[in-house]
Amino acid sequence: MQRIVVAAKAGADQPWVAGAAAQLAQETGASVAVVSVDGIEVEMLSPTPRSEMAGLALKAAEAMAGHIRAAGVEATADVRPGKVVPGILLFAEEQEADVIVCSGSTRGPVARRILGTVPTALIQRSRRPVLVISAPTE
Numbered sequence: 001m002q003r004i005v006v007a008a009k010a011g012a013d014q015p016w017v018a019g020a021a022a023q024l025a026q027e028t029g030a031s032v033a034v035v036s037v038d039g040i041e042v043e044m045l046s047p048t049p050r051s052e053m054a055g056l057a058l059k060a061a062e063a064m065a066g067h068i069r070a071a072g073v074e075a076t077a078d079v080r081p082g083k084v085v086p087g088i089l090l091f092a093e094e095q096e097a098d099v100i101v102c103s104g105s106t107r108g109p110v111a112r113r114i115l116g117t118v119p120t121a122l123i124q125r126s127r128r129p130v131l132v133i134s135a136p137t138e
Contacts, residue, residue, distance in 0.1 A: 031075070057080075092126070102132055104132050
């Protein structure tokens with residue numbers, strides 16, 4: 001394994017995902033590329049300006065990459081505009097990723113059923129393996 005892509009959710013800090021990605025990278029000698037997608041398909045139709053969402057995406061990507069670097073693993077951070085799932089998949093293709101690491105859905109069961117989830121869509125559409133990391137339970 002040479003390259004791991006980690007999907008960082010814009011506006012979220014998910015250190016458990018960073019920890020899992022860092023451990024996988026340490027065990028395999030892989031480098032890590034973190035991506036966060038702003039989730040805005042068409043800015044004109046969005047209730048939130050792209051600049052604001054891009055700022056949240058950048059903050060999430062940098063935080064994730066920072067957690068990974070703190071574990072002694074090389075990590076870069078990138079932000080992409082557009083829809084989340086296609087953005088992550090395109091980034092993974094560009095990076096020639098061996099695996100995509102993402103967080104499990106944090107939506108409730110009704111919202112997951114109606115709206116779907118990014119991890120499920122990644123699993124269904126990716127040509128690469130997807131490792132979904134669940135949030136720790138307390």
